[in-house]
Amino acid sequence: DVVMTQSPLSLPVTLGQPASISCKSSQSLVYxxxxxxxxxxxxxxxxxxxxxxxxxxxxxxxxxxxxxxxGSGTDFTLKISRVEAEDVGVYYCMQGTxxxxxxxxxxxxxxx
Amino acid sequence: EVxxxxxxxxxxxxxxxxxxxxxxxxxxxSSYWMSWVRQAPGKGLEWVANIKPDGSEKYYVDSVxxxxxxxxxxxxxSLYLQMNSLRAEDTAVYYCARGNNIADWGQGTLVTVSS
Numbered sequence: 255d256v257v258m259t260q261s262p263l264s265l266p267v268t269l270g271q272p273a274s275i276s277c278k279s280s281q282s283l284v285y286x287x288x289x290x291x292x293x294x295x296x297x298x299x300x301x302x303x304x305x306x307x308x309x310x311x312x313x314x315x316x317x318x319x320x321x322x323x324x325g326s327g328t329d330f331t332l333k334i335s336r337v338e339a340e341d342v343g344v345y346y347c348m349q350g351t352x353x354x355x356x357x358x359x360x361x362x363x364x365x366x
Numbered sequence: 367e368v369x370x371x372x373x374x375x376x377x378x379x380x381x382x383x384x385x386x387x388x389x390x391x392x393x394x395x396s397s398y399w400m401s402w403v404r405q406a407p408g409k410g411l412e413w414v415a416n417i418k419p420d421g422s423e424k425y426y427v428d429s430v431x432x433x434x435x436x437x438x439x440x441x442x443x444s445l446y447l448q449m450n451s452l453r454a455e456d457t458a459v460y461y462c463a464r465g466n467n468i469a470d471w472g473q474g475t476l477v478t479v480s481s
Binding site for chain 1: 401411425426470473474
């Protein structure tokens with residue numbers, strides 16, 4: 255199975271400051287069609303998860319542009335340019351290239 | 367608007383069975399892969415199973431193979447998860463989700479396996 259390793263697992267951030275979460279996969283996530291199926295999800299307290307980013311860097315509809323995704327191969331990053339109070343929650347990466355699909359452990363973002 | 371509404375969760379004894387359902391609306395159900403993802407209390411997300419649009423291919427996480435069966439009824443816009451031989455470690459909120467890369471999630475249904 256592909257292991258997805260996130261860091262840090264806990265991320266205290268001051269409002270208005272940037273934040274960055276790393277996600278590393280144990281195998282390349284480049285699929286045979288040339289696409290890289292790396293997704294980012296946000297789970298606010300008490301809510302279902304919500305996808306933010308698909309295929310490394312594509313924002314889902316309604317996702318603020320302060321969220322951005324980057325990376326390639328086995329190394330990926332989610333960045334928040336300026337953290338707002340509504341960004342509190344747990345962030346997960348997930349690979350959709352290999353079976354079984356696998357998630358990272360989650361990164362808990364809190365306001366400092 | 368995409369809507370995914372799960373039902374069928376509840377309390378079941380170890381070794382028992384449960385069938386989860388997911389009613390889908392707001393999109394062409396028969397065109398999409400569908401997924402089940404679970405989350406144990408206070409834990410992270412775990413992908414459970416996927417099914418192809420026509421039901422011809424199914425994939426499972428190793429821990430549920432031989433015990434869980436994913437299925438769908440495209441005429442009813444519904445997704446199912448038949449869970450047999452349930453164990454305490456299957457206790458979780460089970461989410462129905464749209465797509466191979468999980469574009470949309472339901473609100474979840476809680477399954478508790480306990481005596």
